[in-house]
Amino acid sequence: MSYHSWGRVCPPAAHGVRLVARDRPLPAVGQPWLARGNGRSYADSGLEPAGCMLDCRGLDRFIAFDAERGILRCEAGVLLDDVLQVIVPRGWFLPVTPGTRYVTVGGAIANDVHGKNHHRAGTFGRHLRAFELLRSDGSRLTCGPAENPGWFAATIGGLGLTGLVSWAELALRRIDSRGIDATCTRFETLDEFLAIADGAVARHEYTVAWLDASPRRRVRVRGHFTWGDHVADGAGLAARRRRAGPAVPFAPPWSLVTPLTTRVFNTLYFHRQRKPVSQRRVDYEPFFYPLDGVREWNRLYGRPGFAQYQCVVPRVAAADALPALLGRLGAAGAGSFLAVLKTFGDTASPGLLSFPRAGVTLAVDIPWRGEDTQRLFAALDAITLAAGGTVYAAKNGSASAACFRASTPALERFRGFVDPACSSAFWRAVEAAA
Amino acid sequence: MSGVLIVGATSAIAEQVARRYAARGARLALWGRDAARLAAIAADLGVRGAAAVEQAVVDLEADDLPARLAALAARCEGLELVLVAHGNLPDQAACEADFGAVRAAFAVNALSAMAVAEAAATCLAQQGHGTLAVISSVAGDRGRASNYVYGAAKGALTRYLQGLRNRLAAAGVHVLTIKPGFVDTPMTAHLPKGALWATPERVADDIVRAIERRREVLYTPWFWRWVMAVLCAIPEGLFKRTRL
Ligand SMILES: Cc1cc2nc3c(=O)[nH]c(=O)nc-3n(C[C@H](O)[C@H](O)[C@H](O)COP(=O)(O)OP(=O)(O)OC[C@H]3O[C@@H](n4cnc5c(N)ncnc54)[C@H](O)[C@@H]3O)c2cc1C
Numbered sequence: 001m002s003y004h005s006w007g008r009v010c011p012p013a014a015h016g017v018r019l020v021a022r023d024r025p026l027p028a029v030g031q032p033w034l035a036r037g038n039g040r041s042y043a044d045s046g047l048e049p050a051g052c053m054l055d056c057r058g059l060d061r062f063i064a065f066d067a068e069r070g071i072l073r074c075e076a077g078v079l080l081d082d083v084l085q086v087i088v089p090r091g092w093f094l095p096v097t098p099g100t101r102y103v104t105v106g107g108a109i110a111n112d113v114h115g116k117n118h119h120r121a122g123t124f125g126r127h128l129r130a131f132e133l134l135r136s137d138g139s140r141l142t143c144g145p146a147e148n149p150g151w152f153a154a155t156i157g158g159l160g161l162t163g164l165v166s167w168a169e170l171a172l173r174r175i176d177s178r179g180i181d182a183t184c185t186r187f188e189t190l191d192e193f194l195a196i197a198d199g200a201v202a203r204h205e206y207t208v209a210w211l212d213a214s215p216r217r218r219v220r221v222r223g224h225f226t227w228g229d230h231v232a233d234g235a236g237l238a239a240r241r242r243r244a245g246p247a248v249p250f251a252p253p254w255s256l257v258t259p260l261t262t263r264v265f266n267t268l269y270f271h272r273q274r275k276p277v278s279q280r281r282v283d284y285e286p287f288f289y290p291l292d293g294v295r296e297w298n299r300l301y302g303r304p305g306f307a308q309y310q311c312v313v314p315r316v317a318a319a320d321a322l323p324a325l326l327g328r329l330g331a332a333g334a335g336s337f338l339a340v341l342k343t344f345g346d347t348a349s350p351g352l353l354s355f356p357r358a359g360v361t362l363a364v365d366i367p368w369r370g371e372d373t374q375r376l377f378a379a380l381d382a383i384t385l386a387a388g389g390t391v392y393a394a395k396n397g398s399a400s401a402a403c404f405r406a407s408t409p410a411l412e413r414f415r416g417f418v419d420p421a422c423s424s425a426f427w428r429a430v431e432a433a434a
Numbered sequence: 435m436s437g438v439l440i441v442g443a444t445s446a447i448a449e450q451v452a453r454r455y456a457a458r459g460a461r462l463a464l465w466g467r468d469a470a471r472l473a474a475i476a477a478d479l480g481v482r483g484a485a486a487v488e489q490a491v492v493d494l495e496a497d498d499l500p501a502r503l504a505a506l507a508a509r510c511e512g513l514e515l516v517l518v519a520h521g522n523l524p525d526q527a528a529c530e531a532d533f534g535a536v537r538a539a540f541a542v543n544a545l546s547a548m549a550v551a552e553a554a555a556t557c558l559a560q561q562g563h564g565t566l567a568v569i570s571s572v573a574g575d576r577g578r579a580s581n582y583v584y585g586a587a588k589g590a591l592t593r594y595l596q597g598l599r600n601r602l603a604a605a606g607v608h609v610l611t612i613k614p615g616f617v618d619t620p621m622t623a624h625l626p627k628g629a630l631w632a633t634p635e636r637v638a639d640d641i642v643r644a645i646e647r648r649r650e651v652l653y654t655p656w657f658w659r660w661v662m663a664v665l666c667a668i669p670e671g672l673f674k675r676t677r678l
């Protein structure tokens with residue numbers, strides 16, 4: 001059994017131990033270790049190939065659910081998918097969800113994940129009432145906003161480096177229906193995007209935009225902006241019958257994602273919507289998790305694998321930085337189907353190393369082309385840094401280690417909380433970066 | 435819905451089966467030997483939708499099994515399913531070095547499973563309905579040098595269940611023999627994994643379906659039926675020279 005990153009570029013970790021009970025002491029593995037969730041981090045922030053992965057997927061039990069108050073306590077290896085299956089029929093929803101439901105609660109904490117409602121709800125960590133942290137010295141710390149607050153802040157967004165979270169307690173959001181009222185509209189310039197975003201965040205709970213990031217010579221910021229809200233008609237919580245979607249059976253030797261396929265796909269997708277504005281009532285699953293329909297879609301990028309570049313830049317810098325980033329991506333011929341543009345609100349993130357901060361965030365999948373891609377990351381990092389922005393460790397990994405280090409002032413304080421036994425390929429790269 | 439009893443409820447396969455019944459609102463009873471883990475699993479099944487969950491540490495070698503089962507069936511207004519899942523994988527080399535290890539392997543994998551199956555058979559026959567599902571193994575289909583002690587114990591269990599099925603057919607009780615292939619669980623954590631390995635989730639789906647469809651023998655995943663058919667068709671004179 002080896003552990004891969006989602007992008008399948010980084011060297012996998014060959015060793016792991018599966019944990020099965022939350023009350024047992026951590027196994028003595030005699031080498032550096034790192035907690036492993038469901039492996040949805042793109043690069044090497046979730047891997048320690050030079051050590052042992054403590055696989056948390058066996059810690060997948062619910063502990064208690066207060067369906068009156070919407071408080072859920074569960075082990076850290078429970079998938080958000082399982083959480084949804086339990087809470088939605090009883091009228092509750094995740095307070096924050098990333099773009100895939102196949103992540104664990106522990107992974108959501110360690111990357112302090114954000115969702116389409118960042119402007120209202122902030123990050124995942126803001127909805128944690130408590131969790132337990134296991135350290136390599138055998139101690140067990142219960143952490144919360146008022147209990148061990150230093151450890152609480154270091155572990156949220158702490159990339160698994162402060163120890164292993166065994167269980168967590170989460171405050172949920174009430175819903176009346178599984179449905180989402182979604183509206184989609186086109187934008188053809190950055191100013192248009194920003195204007196739509198400003199209007200939407202004031203009135204709607206969820207906002208996100210798909211960006212046409214096809215490689216081309218002239219930079220264009222065009223795409224579809226979507227906003228949505230939970231349907232409030234007090235009906236329709238019953239589970240849908242689900243069929244497992246198709247799966248990509250193996251990684252072909254070459255990437256199926258090329259500049260040509262990307263351009264064709266993006267052009268068709270952009271023009272799919274004829275009307276300037278369309279409204280639909282949809283189930284929450286396709287609204288939040290369009291990619292979860294095809295299992296193991298990451299294999300489409302073939303054996304070379306792929307990377308994702310995600311950064312956030314302050315709003316004032318966006319007008320210069322975004323076209324520069326897209327221009328650099330276009331020049332490298334490295335754009336892709338999956339590019340997302342979103343604004344973050346100014347709610348402070350609770351973790352020392354949390355990624356989200358006020359501004360505009362861009363995320364682009366990039367087929368991996370070895371050193372070319374590394375150079376591209378360096379160039380993009382330079383633009384991000386100059387704009388006063390930062391990068392997302394869960395996506396970029398050590399390709400952006402120096403940028404992460406330079407743009408994360410809390411790193412100094414964070415070091416004091418790192419467990420001496422914990423380590424990751426990303427963390428070693430950050431510490432080695434000049 | 436009447437009760438579902440799971441024996442060896444801390445088994446990874448059994449836990450996945452229990453989750454599927456919990457999601458349907460079943461009333462569950464969990465037997466095992468580790469109180470703390472049983473409690474953690476019971477709480478989980480409660481959140482997943484079980485109507486009620488009780489758990490007990492039970493010595494499967496004690497002779498009060500029939501009485502315990504009868505009391506449980508009375509509390510639950512009948513038992514619709516008894517799943518027997520406990521078992522362990524003995525170290526073949528250790529068994530060759532010390533026959534005590536063979537006795538121990540038979541005690542767990544054959545005798546104690548038969549004891550529960552026997553008690554459950556009587557209980558289900560009395561109520562005149564229900565399913566007795568027991569996890570045996572493909573290893574019981576043919577003896578091999580690499581694990582014949584485990585294989586012989588599971589083979590004995592398979593034979594025992596065959597007899598019970600025959601005995602209980604008239605009483606309206608369904609007996610399911612479950613023969614998993616390689617499943618990635620704590621029991622096999624130390625073994626290298628390959629393409630033939632299945633997840634406990636997958637195996638549990640198969641088990642639930644086989645119970646619903648009142649199948650007699652389940653190979654899970656399905657291809658093991660054919661793998662074992664081929665293995666069992668090889669003449670003994672040839673088979674003895676193989677290293678499988
Ligand atoms: C399709 C897709 C869409 C995504 N969309 C978003 C998005 O919208 N927003 C967003 O923020 N992210 C997004 N992500 C990234 C993803 O949410 C994060 O990488 C998440 O942390 C993955 O969780 P995981 O359970 O797979 O953990 P892994 O990737 O296995 O691990 C993630 C980190 O958590 C640590 N960890 C895991 N379990 C524990 C534990 N029990 N205790 C301590 N540390 C632990 C690991 O050490 C590692 O550092 C997306 C990823 C994909 C593939």
Ligand SMILES: NC(=O)c1ccc[n+]([C@@H]2O[C@H](COP(=O)([O-])OP(=O)(O)OC[C@H]3O[C@@H](n4cnc5c(N)ncnc54)[C@H](OP(=O)(O)O)[C@@H]3O)[C@@H](O)[C@H]2O)c1
Pocket residue numbers: 442443444445446447448466467468519520521522523542569570571572613614615616617618619620621622
């Ligand atoms: N995994 C495979 O590849 C595979 C293949 C074919 C058949 N099987 C069979 O499937 C069944 C379930 O196993 P699993 O794969 O789910 O493994 P598992 O998770 O390791 O479960 C084993 C179960 O057996 C119990 N057990 C072990 N030794 C025992 C003893 N001496 N007395 C009482 N109970 C004992 C364990 O209890 P504790 O939790 O208290 O230890 C646990 O409940 C077993 O019968 C096994 O033989 C497994």
